Amino acid sequence: MAAPTQDSNSWRGPRTGRPGSGRREAAWGEVSDQLDDWIAIEKDESVTAFSGKVELGTGVRTALAQIVAEELDVPLERVHMVMGDTARTPDEGYTAGSMTISGSGTALRKAAAEARRAMIEMAAERLDAQINELRVREGVIAVTRQPERSVSYAELMGGKSFELQVSDKTKFKEPKDYQIVGKSAARADLPAKVRGEASFIHDLKVPGMLQARLVRPPNPAAKLISVDADSVKDIPGMVKVFQRGNFIGVVAEREEQAIQAAKQLKVKWQEAAAYPNMQELFTTLRNQPTEDQALVEKGDFNKALAGATKKIQATYTQPFHAHASIGPACAVADVQGEHATIWASTPGPYPLSGALAQLLNIPAENVRLIFMEGAGSYGQNGADDAAADAAILSQAIGKPVRVQWTREDEFIWEPKSPAMVMEVRGGLDAKGNVAAWDYQVWSPSHVARARFAGQLVTAQLLSGQAAPQSRFSFGAERNAPTNYAFPVQRVTVHYVGDSLLRASSFRSLGGAENTFANESFMDELAAAAGVDALEYRLRYLTEAREREVLEAAAKRAGWESHPSPRKDKAEVAEGRGVAFARYENDQAIVACVAEVQVERASGMVRVKRIVVAHDCGLIINPDGVKNQVEGNVIQSLSRALKEEVKFDEMRITSRDWETYPILTFSETPEIEIVLINRPEEPAVGAGEPSTVTTAAAVANAIFDATGARVRQIPFTAERVREGLGD
Amino acid sequence: MSDEIVITVNGKRHPVQAAADTPLLYVLRNELGLAGPHYGCGEEKCGACMVLVGAKATQSCKLPVSEVGQTRITTLEGLIEEGELHPVQQAFIEEQAAQCGYCLNGMIISTAALLWKTPHPSELQIREALDGNLCRCGSHLRILRAVRRAESLLIGEEG
Ligand code: FES
Numbered sequence: 088m089a090a091p092t093q094d095s096n097s098w099r100g101p102r103t104g105r106p107g108s109g110r111r112e113a114a115w116g117e118v119s120d121q122l123d124d125w126i127a128i129e130k131d132e133s134v135t136a137f138s139g140k141v142e143l144g145t146g147v148r149t150a151l152a153q154i155v156a157e158e159l160d161v162p163l164e165r166v167h168m169v170m171g172d173t174a175r176t177p178d179e180g181y182t183a184g185s186m187t188i189s190g191s192g193t194a195l196r197k198a199a200a201e202a203r204r205a206m207i208e209m210a211a212e213r214l215d216a217q218i219n220e221l222r223v224r225e226g227v228i229a230v231t232r233q234p235e236r237s238v239s240y241a242e243l244m245g246g247k248s249f250e251l252q253v254s255d256k257t258k259f260k261e262p263k264d265y266q267i268v269g270k271s272a273a274r275a276d277l278p279a280k281v282r283g284e285a286s287f288i289h290d291l292k293v294p295g296m297l298q299a300r301l302v303r304p305p306n307p308a309a310k311l312i313s314v315d316a317d318s319v320k321d322i323p324g325m326v327k328v329f330q331r332g333n334f335i336g337v338v339a340e341r342e343e344q345a346i347q348a349a350k351q352l353k354v355k356w357q358e359a360a361a362y363p364n365m366q367e368l369f370t371t372l373r374n375q376p377t378e379d380q381a382l383v384e385k386g387d388f389n390k391a392l393a394g395a396t397k398k399i400q401a402t403y404t405q406p407f408h409a410h411a412s413i414g415p416a417c418a419v420a421d422v423q424g425e426h427a428t429i430w431a432s433t434p435g436p437y438p439l440s441g442a443l444a445q446l447l448n449i450p451a452e453n454v455r456l457i458f459m460e461g462a463g464s465y466g467q468n469g470a471d472d473a474a475a476d477a478a479i480l481s482q483a484i485g486k487p488v489r490v491q492w493t494r495e496d497e498f499i500w501e502p503k504s505p506a507m508v509m510e511v512r513g514g515l516d517a518k519g520n521v522a523a524w525d526y527q528v529w530s531p532s533h534v535a536r537a538r539f540a541g542q543l544v545t546a547q548l549l550s551g552q553a554a555p556q557s558r559f560s561f562g563a564e565r566n567a568p569t570n571y572a573f574p575v576q577r578v579t580v581h582y583v584g585d586s587l588l589r590a591s592s593f594r595s596l597g598g599a600e601n602t603f604a605n606e607s608f609m610d611e612l613a614a615a616a617g618v619d620a621l622e623y624r625l626r627y628l629t630e631a632r633e634r635e636v637l638e639a640a641a642k643r644a645g646w647e648s649h650p651s652p653r654k655d656k657a658e659v660a661e662g663r664g665v666a667f668a669r670y671e672n673d674q675a676i677v678a679c680v681a682e683v684q685v686e687r688a689s690g691m692v693r694v695k696r697i698v699v700a701h702d703c704g705l706i707i708n709p710d711g712v713k714n715q716v717e718g719n720v721i722q723s724l725s726r727a728l729k730e731e732v733k734f735d736e737m738r739i740t741s742r743d744w745e746t747y748p749i750l751t752f753s754e755t756p757e758i759e760i761v762l763i764n765r766p767e768e769p770a771v772g773a774g775e776p777s778t779v780t781t782a783a784a785v786a787n788a789i790f791d792a793t794g795a796r797v798r799q800i801p802f803t804a805e806r807v808r809e810g811l812g813d
Numbered sequence: 814m815s816d817e818i819v820i821t822v823n824g825k826r827h828p829v830q831a832a833a834d835t836p837l838l839y840v841l842r843n844e845l846g847l848a849g850p851h852y853g854c855g856e857e858k859c860g861a862c863m864v865l866v867g868a869k870a871t872q873s874c875k876l877p878v879s880e881v882g883q884t885r886i887t888t889l890e891g892l893i894e895e896g897e898l899h900p901v902q903q904a905f906i907e908e909q910a911a912q913c914g915y916c917l918n919g920m921i922i923s924t925a926a927l928l929w930k931t932p933h934p935s936e937l938q939i940r941e942a943l944d945g946n947l948c949r950c951g952s953h954l955r956i957l958r959a960v961r962r963a964e965s966l967l968i969g970e971e972g
């Protein structure tokens with residue numbers, strides 16, 4: 088993975104740790120090895136575990152607690168996770184890329200095992216016994232033969248710090264002895280949420296807190312001509328109309344007053360075009376200068392293609408998608424002079440606290456960033472920007488300020504999942520085998536996280552300066568190569584500098600788009616060779632574990648072998664399609680079978696059933712993984728069938744749920760999941776992998792049903808109708 | 814004052830300080846300190862802000878507080894009776910029917926209203942009843958299972 092570049096004005100914050108914490112300065116991506124940074128044994132027998140990662144709605148809080156409880160041998164309900172607080176938790180950068188379990192999970196597992204080892208040593212001394220005479224149950228260490236000789240973790244350590252380093256030598260528990268890991272655990276956060284207890288950043292109340300709304304320009308290129316603060320004078324409770332550059336916020340005592348003020352405020356903008364012509368989006372994207380990365384070069388493609396009996400080429404496109412979190416961004420900031428406390432649902436508390444320190448022009452160590460849950464974000468939505476908005480307004484007023492973005496703010500200003508173009512060429516030999524494969528993708532960087540202030544919308548509006556172009560490009564290479572053993576292949580990423588609309592990470596980065604293109608094209612080749620799509624894939628999968636996943640999906644789906652298309656002549660044609668991927672080529676393995684109905688007259692697609700087989704190594708929480716897979720399938724289906732951010736040169740026109748519809752209950756298919764547990768394999772992330780295969784499986788099923796090939800996401804009725812011809 | 818607005822929420826009467834045209838949502842969240850109903854769109858298009866107005870699942874994000882009148886409002890918090898979760902709430906936990914859970918409020922409120930009116934809904938009726946409630950995390954199938962479980966828990970209660 089490309090290391091993020093260190094920006095010259097990036098910060099490295101020494102943090103004020105908990106008392107007794109051995110915290111020291113940690114550079115980017117370097118994880119603390121101080122035991123006290125991860126685990127604390129409390130006096131009341133509970134265990135506090137600290138993670139710099141955050142809960143983005145995927146249930147990692149519960150999974151991490153399971154890991155700690157398992158290694159320590161304490162009941163799950165005694166473990167309390169503290170996540171993403173720069174004053175209390177280790178710096179673990181961003182919560183992203185399904186890395187929480189492999190990253191924070193591994194660190195916590197080590198720390199818990201180390202803590203257990205250390206406490207057993209202490210107990211041996213205290214109980215005057217040999218280490219091998221002791222056993223641990225529910226946080227109590229006892230002499231196995233005389234269990235009345237015992238001491239609890241809390242008696243040994245309650246409230247004290249370990250002052251130890253986590254070593255690499257500590258032995259972990261054997262997976263076969265697991266009691267907690269590998270079993271479904273109920274989500275710890277759910278009871279409070281169903282009771283309506285304050286759970287989200289949106290629910291936070293800080294004494295003396297004021298309410299703010301923003302008045303944004305029509306687009307990022309517009310310039311402020313004038314703002315008439317008097318136009319809201321009559322609103323009771325008005326505290327301030329704050330304007331600097333193109334940034335305007337209205338602050339009032341009560342929320343409805345701020346809402347009213349944002350509506351009523353008279354503002355004049357000088358408008359200018361800010362976006363490309365949507366009709367020419369993909370040519371505009373592609374015609375930019377590129378920075379190329381050759382990811383795979385195996386054999387001589389041109390020669391192999393020249394010798395091929397059949398040659399095929401296809402172009403696939405991916406429009407901009409919105410994260411479209413159900414709860415728009417919200418944040419609270421309390422800036423007092425040189426010190427700031429900011430509550431935000433950011434995926435990166437440490438990096439954001441540095442960016443906000445720059446923005447506020449105060450020392451980084453004076454900014455405490457406390458993560459609070461937002462609505463599911465699946466990447467970078469407006470959360471970081473809202474934190475900056477709140478910080479600026481609080482600094483201006485000297486009181487705590489809560490900022491709530493509107494639905495429209497979120498749709499217009501959140502960074503989108505970038506548009507991409509994928510072009511694939513292939514050649515078949517006389518036997519219908521893949522003789523040559525060439526994959527090219529044009530994409531901007533998928534990552535533009537707020538590591539420094541200039542990347543925040545707030546800073547851009549304040550200064551009138553556009554976002555700096557990303558200094559490194561990342562994400563479009565994800566799953567650009569396949570795991571198929573083609574004899575001759577070439578895979579190239581063409582990075583373009585301008586994303587055209589503000590873009591940043593969305594679940595799987597380029598993984599979903601690349602898999603859509605790869606797996607659609609694989610299907611086109613199978614069809615050209617006259618071979619069943621499943622059989623054709625199996626020809627090129629060499630690893631047993633990968634084949635097993637594909638076969639498991641086919642088996643559960645009741646796959647009927649035949650070359651596509653069936654060309655079902657019925658008015659409502661039926662078909663099935665398959666797609667396969669190994670996430671990031673070496674992580675979780677996913678196969679997906681989709682069954683669809685296509686209404687010929689209209690081109691309308693109905694997805695009836697989706698079957699997913701999923702291997703993410705050791706499973707920590709089976710129901711948690713299932714939940715993630717269901718969510719991934721439904722969300723990616725929504726993206727494939729319905730979603731496209733629309734815009735003209737002046738405006739983003741997808742600004743509410745009518746102009747950006749998502750999948751509803753009536754449109755949700757049946758989903759069946761086959762989880763393949765591999766207790767001896769490392770646990771890899773399950774938050775994203777199953778998002779990548781859905782679009783291709785559905786496109787392939789549409790083709791199987793009708794012979795119409797859809798290469799443009801979303802698969803709207805018009806596009807399918809067009810593909811049907813006649 | 815004759816024009817003072819008083820609303821009945823979760824069985825208690827509350828005089829309202831907000832202006833008459835203030836959407837009910839903000840009164841509930843900020844004056845009554847309730848955190849069940851959430852802001853999602855402010856346009857009656859997502860269901861995050863739903864409450865029961867009488868027995869009807871209703872978006873509270875645009876409804877002026879002055880129009881509530883004497884009708885009893887029940888929020889997510891108000892479904893709890895003497896510390897006991899409502900069967901619909903219980904069912905959502907048992908089915909682990911959420912990811913981020915931001916949509917949960919609306920889902921539970923809609924389900925409670927549906928099962929009140931139609932104790933044994935068809936699959937189609939359930940889906941249609943929930944179509945006004947959006948979930949971005951894709952918890953749909955779990956939510957549908959939770960509705961079914963709530964249906965049987967409610968029968969258990971009657972019997
Ligand atoms: S917030 Fe009321 S329906 Fe969306």
Ligand code: FES
Nearest residue numbers: 912914916948950
């Ligand atoms: S669970 Fe996140 S929006 Fe429904």
